Amino acid sequence: MMNQLIQNEVSKILLKKKMVLISVLLFLFIGLFSYGEKYTYDKTISRFEKITEDTSYDWKSLASQQMMELEKRLESPYIHEMGLKSIEIQIEQMKYFIENNINPITPSSARFSVDFVENAIIMFIPLMIIILASDLVSGEFSNRTIKVILTRSVPRWKVLLSKYIALLMMTTMVVLMIGAISSFVSFFFFRVWGFYEPVATGFKLINGELDANSVIMVNRMEYMVLIYSLAWFVSIAIASITFMISVLVKSTAAAIGIIMAFLIGGQFLQFFLSDWEIIKYFFVSNLNLTKYLTGAYQQIEGMSMKFSIMVLAIWSLVSIVISFVVFTRKDVLA
Amino acid sequence: MDNHVLSVNNITKRIGKKEIIKGISFRIDKGEVFGFLGPNGAGKSTTLRMIVGLLRPTSGNIAICGHSITKNFIKAMSNVGCIIEEPDLYNYATGMKNLEMLGYMSKNISRKDIMDAVELVGMEKRIGDKVSTYSRGMKQRIGLAQALLHNPKLLVLDEPTNGLDPQGIFEFREMVKDLASEKNISVLVSSHLISEIQLMCSKVSIIKDGLVVKTGAVNDLVSSSEVYWVVDNLEKGKLIMKERFKVNAKIINNRLEAVIGLNQLEMVNASLVNEGLKLKYVNSKSKTLEELFLSLTENQKIT
Missing domain, CATH: 3.40.50.300 (P-loop containing nucleotide triphosphate hydrolases)
Incomplete structure (x- = not known):
């Protein structure tokens, strides 16, 4: 019984051609970004060649060139404190890469697909998940098919559970699709797979300073699995929260509006009100899980990977509980 | 059960x-x-x-x-x-x-x-x-x-x-x-x-x-009809209808009016005559469901 209900929900998502829409968007943006990265890399090389009149370069000379450029930017009088710290951290990392013989420059397919997720995790990936989740329940209300499915001999919690499970399955699919599409499309541009390159991860920020003592070396493939697992976790959290909103409001447009306001508003809040303690308990402030691995500059003090995962897990759980409580008691007037 | x-x-x-x-x-x-x-x-x-x-x-x-x-x-x-x-x-x-x-x-x-x-x-x-x-x-x-x-x-x-x-x-x-x-x-x-x-x-x-x-x-519901009788003693007729048929008749315009089932009509007429009333005229108007509906649901206000 449950299997067939889940099958129903999956076919509704597929019939609405949502997966097609998501793949088109992914192809479009990933194509654009990997073309862009290829373009900047080519430009870096031609600039390097122009300055040094040397065509037999290797990545190390490119990396030190880039480090010098970063140092130059530090001297700029217009730079603000946040940017300063972020650049200092980047220089420290670059030093570490050169000392330890890790190539941070040459683009590869595996590197791109990791970079893409690191950048997309706070906005682009949540958006894809919102496309999936926002009308899952509210859609049944807006086209009034809710009356048809709630008058069969199936308890309401089963109807909702099948929807949630279908959502989890499709969310997982989307994360896998991001991995596959970003690897293949970027390979088309870079012609390098790079799955076995070494990666340094586990940089820590202690009082705003980069600490390389806890760094461990893994290969790109392992790192990719790690980053995609984090992206998957974030996606599940976004899916659960959107799912709840979809249960609470009757119109899909309102559901999308509300979750988008949270996402965008949340990014604003973390930027402007970073001193305010309570902001770090808001789910949007905790979406960027991957930054804890790369040692990027953090706006809010006192947050860690463990903390963010806990916050997201609690938000997801509470969302699911609210969804079930509300849905099973709701009076259907639509 | x-x-x-x-x-x-x-x-x-x-x-x-x-x-x-x-x-x-x-x-x-x-x-x-x-x-x-x-x-x-x-x-x-x-x-x-x-x-x-x-x-x-x-x-x-x-x-x-x-x-x-x-x-x-x-x-x-x-x-x-x-x-x-x-x-x-x-x-x-x-x-x-x-x-x-x-x-x-x-x-x-x-x-x-x-x-x-x-x-x-x-x-x-x-x-x-x-x-x-x-x-x-x-x-x-x-x-x-x-x-x-x-x-x-x-x-x-x-x-x-x-x-x-x-x-x-x-x-x-x-x-x-x-x-x-x-x-x-x-x-x-x-x-x-x-x-x-x-x-x-x-x-x-x-x-x-x-x-x-x-x-x-x-x-x-459809076959109940509005009937009126013209008899010489209206009060007596009203009493008979109430006692024998439990029908509340009204006296309007010198005639007796009541809503009864058509199957009852013959019996009512017979009783009236047996009690010595002079029955001058009987007429029945069949009530449609529509009229019944309207009379029951009239004075509708949005509350």
């Missing part, structure tokens, strides 16, 4: 501060087509939604084939098929896919059951097309097919002919009548159209402001 297909016991529903249903009770027997007649906003739809489990009654209880809708939802609902307002379907899927998806939601529905339902409503030819290409009448047919998929004992139809053309209304009505007589399915149908109820139903409840104002067999 009661044998009624549907029994509704004194249900009420409060939404916000407003009491929409103020205590409705009725029963439906096997194979009966029961009409629910009332003006817009009388609470027909709300009552029907409570019967199919979309709304929770504030008090009172509803049992379908003896299973309480609140305590044993699954068993109760496996005996009910319904169309509430529009036959809403997934427009992006084919008629067949819609029925398959809903079929999965009940136990033991085979492909043959689905095809049987499709055949019953005469949609074999267009079942593979997307619902968005269907006309209103076709959607109604698919709506009926989905309601009949799991062979329910009770069919609940809320304003089923809204938006159908005369031909569609006729076909739909015939389909429902056939279901009741051939498959012995009980039908509860709500409407604000009197002709509709008169043509389809055997029993009717007229409701107004969340209360049942009158329940009866359609034939009885």
Whole structure:
């Protein structure tokens, strides 16, 4: 019984051609970004060649060139404190890469697909998940098919559970699709797979300073699995929260509006009100899980990977509980 | 244990501060087509939604084939098929896919059951097309097919002919009548159209402001007539009617007026004559369901 209900929900998502829409968007943006990265890399090389009149370069000379450029930017009088710290951290990392013989420059397919997720995790990936989740329940209300499915001999919690499970399955699919599409499309541009390159991860920020003592070396493939697992976790959290909103409001447009306001508003809040303690308990402030691995500059003090995962897990759980409580008691007037 | 297909016991529903249903009770027997007649906003739809489990009654209880809708939802609902307002379907899927998806939601529905339902409503030819290409009448047919998929004992139809053309209304009505007589399915149908109820139903409840104002067999309700008598002693005549027939007659314009069943008329006349009254004139005006409906539901205010 449950299997067939889940099958129903999956076919509704597929019939609405949502997966097609998501793949088109992914192809479009990933194509654009990997073309862009290829373009900047080519430009870096031609600039390097122009300055040094040397065509037999290797990545190390490119990396030190880039480090010098970063140092130059530090001297700029217009730079603000946040940017300063972020650049200092980047220089420290670059030093570490050169000392330890890790190539941070040459683009590869595996590197791109990791970079893409690191950048997309706070906005682009949540958006894809919102496309999936926002009308899952509210859609049944807006086209009034809710009356048809709630008058069969199936308890309401089963109807909702099948929807949630279908959502989890499709969310997982989307994360896998991001991995596959970003690897293949970027390979088309870079012609390098790079799955076995070494990666340094586990940089820590202690009082705003980069600490390389806890760094461990893994290969790109392992790192990719790690980053995609984090992206998957974030996606599940976004899916659960959107799912709840979809249960609470009757119109899909309102559901999308509300979750988008949270996402965008949340990014604003973390930027402007970073001193305010309570902001770090808001789910949007905790979406960027991957930054804890790369040692990027953090706006809010006192947050860690463990903390963010806990916050997201609690938000997801509470969302699911609210969804079930509300849905099973709701009076259907639509 | 009661044998009624549907029994509704004194249900009420409060939404916000407003009491929409103020205590409705009725029963439906096997194979009966029961009409629910009332003006817009009388609470027909709300009552029907409570019967199919979309709304929770504030008090009172509803049992379908003896299973309480609140305590044993699954068993109760496996005996009910319904169309509430529009036959809403997934427009992006084919008629067949819609029925398959809903079929999965009940136990033991085979492909043959689905095809049987499709055949019953005469949609074999267009079942593979997307619902968005269907006309209103076709959607109604698919709506009926989905309601009949799991062979329910009770069919609940809320304003089923809204938006159908005369031909569609006729076909739909015939389909429902056939279901009741051939498959012995009980039908509860709500409407604000009197002709509709008169043509389809055997029993009717007229409701107004969340209360049942009158329940009866359609034939009885229609055949009661307004009769007036011209006799020499009006007061005596009034007394006779009250004592022997428990009919409250009124004296208006020097004549005696009362509403009685046509089968009673001969007996009333005989008694009047036997008591020594001189009967000068008798006239009866048959009351239609429409007049009954209007007289019962007049002075309607939006409260």
